[in-house]
Amino acid sequence: MKDELEKLVVDLTAALSSVHDTAALEVVRVEYVGRKxxxxxxxxxxxxxxxxxxxxxGQIANSVKARVEAEFARVEKMIADADVKxxxxxxxxxxxxPGAAPSVGHLHLVSQAIxxxxxxxxxxxxxxxxxxxxxGDYYAFEALNMPKDHPARDEWETFFIRDSHSAEVMQGQxxxxxxxxxxxxxxxxxxxxxxxxxxxxxxxxxYRRQSTxxxxxxxxxxxxxxxxxxSSVTELKGVCExxxxxxxxxxxxxxxxxxxxxFTEPSFELDISCGICKGVGSVGGVKCKLCKEGWLELGGAxxxxxxxxxxxxLDPDVYAGFAFxxxxxxxxxxxxxxxxxxxxxxxxNDLRFIRQF
Ligand code: DAH
Numbered sequence: 001m002k003d004e005l006e007k008l009v010v011d012l013t014a015a016l017s018s019v020h021d022t023a024a025l026e027v028v029r030v031e032y033v034g035r036k037x038x039x040x041x042x043x044x045x046x047x048x049x050x051x052x053x054x055x056x057x058g059q060i061a062n063s064v065k066a067r068v069e070a071e072f073a074r075v076e077k078m079i080a081d082a083d084v085k086x087x088x089x090x091x092x093x094x095x096x097x098p099g100a101a102p103s104v105g106h107l108h109l110v111s112q113a114i115x116x117x118x119x120x121x122x123x124x125x126x127x128x129x130x131x132x133x134x135x136g137d138y139y140a141f142e143a144l145n146m147p148k149d150h151p152a153r154d155e156w157e158t159f160f161i162r163d164s165h166s167a168e169v170m171q172g173q174x175x176x177x178x179x180x181x182x183x184x185x186x187x188x189x190x191x192x193x194x195x196x197x198x199x200x201x202x203x204x205x206x207y208r209r210q211s212t213x214x215x216x217x218x219x220x221x222x223x224x225x226x227x228x229x230x231s232s233v234t235e236l237k238g239v240c241e242x243x244x245x246x247x248x249x250x251x252x253x254x255x256x257x258x259x260x261x262x263f264t265e266p267s268f269e270l271d272i273s274c275g276i277c278k279g280v281g282s283v284g285g286v287k288c289k290l291c292k293e294g295w296l297e298l299g300g301a302x303x304x305x306x307x308x309x310x311x312x313x314l315d316p317d318v319y320a321g322f323a324f325x326x327x328x329x330x331x332x333x334x335x336x337x338x339x340x341x342x343x344x345x346x347x348x349n350d351l352r353f354i355r356q357f
Contacts, residue, residue, distance in 0.1 A: 001045055001057055005064045008038055012068060016075045025075055109357040110346060113332035114203050117222050120246045126201040131186035133205050136174025143188040143311040144263035152262050156181040157209040179207035183223035184325055190225055191312025197228035213342040220328035227321035236322040244272045248335060264302025271295035275336045296334055299326030
């Protein structure tokens with residue numbers, strides 16, 4: 001029996017020498033030390049021995065068990081070490097390598113301008129508002145003191161919405177439905193809300209039947225409206241100056257040039273001094289290439305016409321105000337460093353262009 005115990009250790013060592021993973025190890029474990037394994041079978045033989053023999057063999061059996069356990073422990077550790085080594089090779093990572101930068105986009109040039117403009121007027125207390133892009137022509141024209149068939153309306157080359165079945169121009173509660181040709185439709189709508197005083201900056205899309213280097217069929221305007229018990233051209237001029245200096249630079253100035261709009265009285269065009277010739281009209285004796293006589297045209301402005309205040313449900317003897325409406329794209333294109341000679345490129349979705357800004 002002693003020999004058989006010794007042989008068990010020798011056989012076990014031989015069997016374990018070809019074991020390299022846990023599954024194979026378990027097979028050997030069952031064969032040698034399982035409930036019906038070789039060791040258990042040998043131990044059954046103890047019962048037939050005399051008391052003295054039991055003592056001797058028992059001792060040998062205990063030392064054999066200890067050696068068997070040590071053998072299993074040794075191989076277990078060998079397998080675990082090999083696993084760790086394999087994982088280290090597999091998952092090796094150089095944390096000092098530069099990372100792969102995720103590609104991050106940015107806002108479109110026009111969206112950036114809208115944010116900048118909103119921000120400047122917010123500092124003066126103007127609150128951003130939104131008004132419909134598809135509206136009745138009452139708000140786009142009539143309420144702005146432009147009666148039906150008034151020739152001034154021709155300047156606003158308007159898109160009308162047609163019913164897809166009848167092909168007739170759609171009639172809404174407030175007249176024919178149009179794609180708003182300017183953001184001025186927001187003036188009377190804002191007054192109708194009845195919250196006074198008003199300091200509104202409404203920025204939105206406008207649509208006109210035109211497509212040239214200076215005109216895109218869809219473009220944006222920002223409409224300012226101030227309505228209060230007291231209001232003056234001086235305030236309008238102050239707002240224009242503040243905007244021009246904040247947006248274009250401290251060295252720029254503005255002028256109000258008399259003009260005509262049906263919805264303002266008096267009316268003006270706002271010009272800003274040219275960034276190239278600084279308002280002089282020439283550089284080193286040569287006529288400035290960018291501007292007309294030192295000034296660039298920004299857009300319309302004026303004191304709100306009493307009829308418009310009336311249309312807004314307010315008493316023109318109590319309330320007065322000023323308004324202005326300028327193109328976002330045109331304003332942005334006039335900023336130093338933006339060198340765009342055709343407005344339509346903004347909407348061609350050419351990433352080579354868009355990524356430059
Ligand atoms: N709505 C005018 C346009 O699109 C611009 C304009 C002129 C807006 C004078 C105003 C204003 O608010 O007072 O040409």
